[in-house]
Every structure is written in structure tokens, then in C-alpha cells.
Amino acid sequence: MPRQKDILTTGEVAKVCNVAPRTVSKWFDSGQLRGYRIPGSKDRRIPVSSLIRFMKAHQIPLDGLQSGNTRVLIVDGESEIVDVLKKVLGEQANYEVRTAHTGFAAGLECEKYRPHVILVDMHLADVRGQDVLKLVRGTDDLQLTKVIAMSGKLTDGQSQHLIQEGFDGYLRKPFHVRQVIEAIEEATAIVY
Template sequence: MPSTRTKEILTTGEVAKICSVAPRTVSKWFDNGSLKGYRIPGSKDRRIPMAQLVRFMKQHEIPLDGLQSGNTRVLFVDTASESLDVLAKVLSEQAHYAVEITHGGFSAGITAEKFRPHVILVDLHLDTIRGEDVVKLVRSTDDLQMSKVIAMSSKLTDGQAGALLSQGFDGYLRKPFHARSVIEQIEKATSFVY
């Protein structure tokens, strides 16, 4: 079964596979300082942190589609726990997503740091955090640069939905929704990255 955690540290061979280049090309990038990382003490082996690789790939316009590893990780930030538990089960069993649920702003930040979700679905009407703050946090955190943020609301007009996209959200869902529409929105958001 594929791992649901993204690898934090990569070998030159793994980086080469992701970037579709030869391992010696990755070694050159490392040796000339373009790609940051470190050497294993007492060895010539190089290691590259994932955050450095993502930064390098963006800087050099290398497609990020090689970064997909394991199941798509989805984080829900919402208070409606009973309906979310059912949805999480459906997403896990039918779409094979790794799903985490959190109910507040503080716990969402901690869970996002550990879980490194590909997609964060956040309810816009939480008492503890505003959706725009989640977008700002994700965009300003190196390890979450790849995460997509989808807004959820039961009170969205078409104008408000359009405004969400201009605020940095990658998509939106109107509540109540079916599992199929959630999967479609997740697939649409991740298809641009992976």
C-alpha cells in the first residue's frame, strides 16, 4: 500500500525521477549550489529536503507533476462532525484518499503541518478562524506551498463564489454536497499540481 506521508528528505535518484533527469544532472545542480541540500557525513551521498526541491522546481519552471506520492491527503476544517465522519469514510473507501478532520483554527494548523494535505477544505463560517486566514497561512508556509484550499459554505451566492477565487481559494463547494461533487472538486484542484 502506498505511503500517505510525503517523504521529507530525498536522494539524488529520487529527485532525478521526480524531475525526469539523470541522477548526475541532480548532482550537478547540488554541486553548483542551485539545489540546496546536504551531504551525509563521511559519505559522498547527497540529500535534498522536499521544501528545497519544490522551491527549485518552481524557480526553474520544472513541472510539479512528479511529486505525487501515495494517496491524496485531504484535510477538512469544519464543525459538522457527524456528516463529515460519513463523508471521510466514503472518500477513504471509494476514492482511496487519506482523510483527516479538525474542528478549529489552532488544531487545523497543527494537523496541516504534520499531515501535509494536498487539499484543505475549510468551512467559511467557523467561529475560531476565517477562511481567508487559512489561505494566507497555507501560502506563507513553505511545507504547504503545494496544498490547495477549497472553501465550503451553505450561504454562497455566485458573486461571493467568484470573489473567493480572487482571494486565493482554489475552488469552492456549496453545502450540502454529495461525495461525488467533493471528489470532483478535489480532483480538479489537484490536477493542476500533480
């Protein structure tokens, strides 16, 4: 299954917004639409997340964007946490949620499911959370996947160390579901 693009050209943005490419260039050059220029070129690139914020701010209909749900994989050995998160994230945030109770099962799910976000417990029975992160970062098809660490044993220093290791966020157990949704929204730059 092809993955939706997370970076668009000015021509693609123009099609989505039903305007001329030159109009998109003006939005970009004036700073209204955030993005970046390709080094050594005048070509512009706009992240989908920036485009959506821009479209919402200017009441541009989102019809031109492909819709779909954020795919979340929860990897935790505690069935109670997994079951509650799966139910609430699916109902309240409308995420498409899959689960795994071991690192091995997570690897299989990643291969089939291609999650946008992985919530991984740092203390799985068969692997460390860092190993799951390493697997994700080492897999070409998962380069855009965001990985959020979960643990009930995190100090402030350990939390910052996780970010330095490459995690896209962290959650301290016990947490409120709103915190989980905020962590997912903050970590992912791709909106589906």
C-alpha cells in the same frame, strides 16, 4: 517526511518512463507531453499531472511513479459532515483523510500531516476560512497545498470572489460526495 516532487526534469521523466532523455525532449517539443521551459534556458520541466495523463494515454506503465494517496484535511465544525466526508472520501476515492473541527486544530494538523488538499468551512467558530487560507499561503511547507472553501451561504458572486482571494475551489453545501471528489481532483495538480 519529504514531499514528492510535483515538477520533473526530462531526465527524471526518462527514468520514470524507461526511455532516453532525448525521447522525452521529443515528446515535449512535439506537444504530446505538456510542460514549460525555464526562462532564459532550454531546460524543460514537466508537471507530474501532465506526465501521468501522457502515460495513461500511451499505456505506459505507471510503475515508475511513487504511489501513495492524496492527503486531505477536512476542517468543519459540523461533526456529521466531517464524519460522512471522512468515511466516503477514504472508501470511494482512497484518499488519506484527517479532520479538524476548529482553525486551531487545523493548524496543528497541517504542521504534522502536510495535506495536499484542505477542505475548509468558511464559518468556523474560532477563525474565518480566509484566515486558514492565509496561514497555508504563508507557510513554506504548505505552498503546494490546495485550499477549497465550503459554505452553505455562497452566492455566485461570493464564489468567484473566493477564487480571486486565492482559494483553489469552492463547494456549496449541501453537496454530493462526487462533487467533493471532482473539486479535489480539479484543484490538485499533484497526483500521488
